[in-house]
Amino acid sequence: xxxxxxxxxxxxxxxxxILNKRIMRIVVLNEKSxxxxxxxxxxxxxxxxxxxxxxxxxxxxxxxxxVMVHLRMTGQIIVDEGESxxxxxxxxxxxxxxxxxxxxPGRHTRVVIxxxxxxxxxxxxxxxxxxxxxxxxxxVQEERFLRKLGPEPWEMTEDDFWERLQRHRTAPVKAVILNxxxxxxxxxxxxxxxCFVARIYPGVRCGxxxxxxxxxxxxxxxxxxxxxIDSGGSTxxxxxxxxxxxxxxxxxFAQVFRRNGxxxxxxxxxxxxxxxxxxxxxxxxxxxxGAEC
DNA sequence: CTAGGATCCTGTCAGC
DNA sequence: TGCTGACAGGATCCTA
Numbered sequence: 001x002x003x004x005x006x007x008x009x010x011x012x013x014x015x016x017x018i019l020n021k022r023i024m025r026i027v028v029l030n031e032k033s034x035x036x037x038x039x040x041x042x043x044x045x046x047x048x049x050x051x052x053x054x055x056x057x058x059x060x061x062x063x064x065x066x067v068m069v070h071l072r073m074t075g076q077i078i079v080d081e082g083e084s085x086x087x088x089x090x091x092x093x094x095x096x097x098x099x100x101x102x103x104x105p106g107r108h109t110r111v112v113i114x115x116x117x118x119x120x121x122x123x124x125x126x127x128x129x130x131x132x133x134x135x136x137x138x139x140v141q142e143e144r145f146l147r148k149l150g151p152e153p154w155e156m157t158e159d160d161f162w163e164r165l166q167r168h169r170t171a172p173v174k175a176v177i178l179n180x181x182x183x184x185x186x187x188x189x190x191x192x193x194x195c196f197v198a199r200i201y202p203g204v205r206c207g208x209x210x211x212x213x214x215x216x217x218x219x220x221x222x223x224x225x226x227x228x229i230d231s232g233g234s235t236x237x238x239x240x241x242x243x244x245x246x247x248x249x250x251x252x253f254a255q256v257f258r259r260n261g262x263x264x265x266x267x268x269x270x271x272x273x274x275x276x277x278x279x280x281x282x283x284x285x286x287x288x289x290g291a292e293c
Numbered sequence: 294c295t296a297g298g299a300t301c302c303t304g305t306c307a308g309c
Numbered sequence: 310t311g312c313t314g315a316c317a318g319g320a321t322c323c324t325a
Binding site: 032072073074108125126127128129167168169170171175277278 | 294295296297298301302303304
């Protein structure tokens with residue numbers, strides 16, 4: 001669920017909170033959530049750099065090892081600072097749900113990383129699809145997901161995007177932009193939103209797209225993801241316990257995602273939900289070309 | 294090679 | 310109330 005904008009939000013949140021802090025202890029509560037080298041290999045080290053590649057985070061440690069983090073469907077990162085009382089400031093991002101407000105560790109906490117100064121990072125993940133994975137330099141180079149990952153939306157040219165779409169002419173547009181080898185970081189929300197901006201029904205086959213529509217699609221994906229990053233992702237932003245302020249991309253910006261039954265903000269038609277590429281898909285039957293079913 | 298479906302896992306919600 | 314199936318902001322593996 002966390003897509004490129006949410007992961008970027010996490011990256012920025014972590015940079016100001018745990019960069020250069022020493023890890024004092026790591027508690028793995030679910031074995032499958034921790035992969036690669038044992039956690040002991042990074043205890044005593046600190047995080048010296050953080051980068052994002054698509055929906056994955058790569059933390060570089062002071063001993064040269066890396067921690068790859070992938071939140072998959074339900075992962076979330078929570079950082080508590082200061083004393084673990086009511087005054088503790090909290091940063092919470094990733095899959096937005098009530099646990100953002102709850103006491104940590106919680107029912108779905110899979111890994112706890114304790115830093116110096118009483119700073120604690122919680123990796124929560126209800127469905128256990130996500131993971132933290134310790135790799136050495138070679139391991140990062142050989143990591144399949146990273147090797148196959150397509151270019152970032154802003155690093156890609158329109159020509160490149162067009163050529164990639166042409167390699168999947170019989171597949172629905174949505175299936176192709178969700179493919180991380182084609183373009184990095186797009187998930188179900190921004191796929192639907194990007195298609196709406198480009199006025200294309202997500203089920204249209206790539207081979208039926210005009211070059212102009214493909215250009216609009218790339219532009220639309222960039223636009224919706226940038227807007228989300230600028231507002232702190234579709235998840236909650238920083239807050240102090242008992243505050244619970246929501247920073248909410250979905251409510252503010254979503255034109256179609258989870259708006260089925262509501263009226264289109266552009267034309268007033270009813271937003272519909274269907275299934276494309278095996279995923280719930282939201283669209284405006286009037287604004288988006290090819291939507292007649 | 295591509296496309297589509299099952300699969301990993303837990304929880305929630307709609308419909309009997 | 311209790312059960313059942315569908316579905317979920319992802320990626321991979323298997324099959325056709």
